[in-house]
Amino acid sequence: MPRIGEQPAGGFYPRYAVCRAVRRTAAVHWATMPSDLIVLSHYQAVPLLQARRDGRRVARTSLDLNRSACEVALDAEGIVLPGGERLAWSVVEAVAASQNGCYRIRDGSAEKIQTYSEVTGRHYSLYPTAGAPTLLVSGLPMHRIKDTDPHRDTLAKVKAASLARGRVLDTCTGLGYTAIQAARLADEVITIELDPATQEVARLNPWSQALFDDPKIRRIIGDSYDEVARFDDAAFSRIIHDPPTFALAGDLYSADFYAELHRVLRPGGRLFHYIGDLNSASGGRVWPGVAERLRRAGFQRVTPRPEAFGLVAQR
Ligand SMILES: C[S@@+](CC[C@H](N)C(=O)[O-])C[C@H]1O[C@@H](n2cnc3c(N)ncnc32)[C@H](O)[C@@H]1O
DSSP, X not given: OOOTTOOOTTOOOOHHHHHHHHHSBOOOOOSSOOTTOOEEOHHHHHHHHHHHHTTOSEEEEOSBXXXXXXXXXXXXXXXXXXXXXXXXXXXXXXXXXOSSOOEEEETTEEEEOEEEOTTTOOEEEEEOOSSSOEEEETTEESSOOSSSOHHHHHHHHHHHTTOOSSEEEESOOTTSHHHHHHHTTOSEEEEEESOHHHHHHHHTOGGGHHHHHOTTEEEEXXXXXXXXXXXXXXXXXXXEEOOOOTTTOGGGGSHHHHHHHHHHEEEEEEEEEEOSXXXXXXXXXXXXXXXXXXXXXXXXXXXXXGGGTEEEEEO
């Protein structure tokens, strides 16, 4: 009896087995980034099915969520991946039918990239876009995906932070996009993440690889509220503060925490604080209070940056 989604000798995949294969949760417990990481979403699977309908023998696709492109061979049974591994059409069809998941392809089956955290009681998954995926935390996207995408969202944040050389504090790692972009200019980036489960998901995200590979990035697992208190005065030239919504991380919007951010920022240094759409009803309710508490903590020139959905402030 083959494992779920495993290719049986005859190459025939019973429909029920494939459905179970894609519903199964990936047990994301890899200690290091897998070298054979292949991840697909419906953005790749749908065009592959179209290529089959068009009678093509070769198709251009991406096996890393559109970070790079490659060619795969198509035949009656499915697609042939680089390295010779085969993926049955029934698995590709099941991935194509799923609008909200990214799937790790391994041993002929597709495993949804998602996990549940005992630490926080939250559910995490990778949610596809046409480019970089976002992280869903209990159903909430951690990057902008409406009228933009997580990559462009990240570029807007780091531009507002006006990154430069020196040491950068990234208070909330998530998928590591802000840390990765900051490390392109900074000498060192220290990034803090509360929930180790998010990092298990990030390890399976092709767009997060540099988070684990770039020697300029130091990762800390802990609560930023406690971890920031351990840094020396004026230790950072820039801070990117990209917390979840107030409802999920109220402490990270508190006057006490802002006082700590002010303490660890060097004079003349800059803070970018992500909030959400400043012109929305909820953003409009939150940002004036944030600005007021930042000023009370000693920050100057607290300025709304609506294009980046946040505020910048100077020490
Ligand atoms: C909006 S996401 C950060 C996105 C990230 N900047 C990126 O580029 O992918 C917020 C992250 O903060 C984490 N988080 C929540 N509370 C935290 C805390 N107290 N300290 C550190 N991280 C926290 C969440 O688990 C989540 O991964």
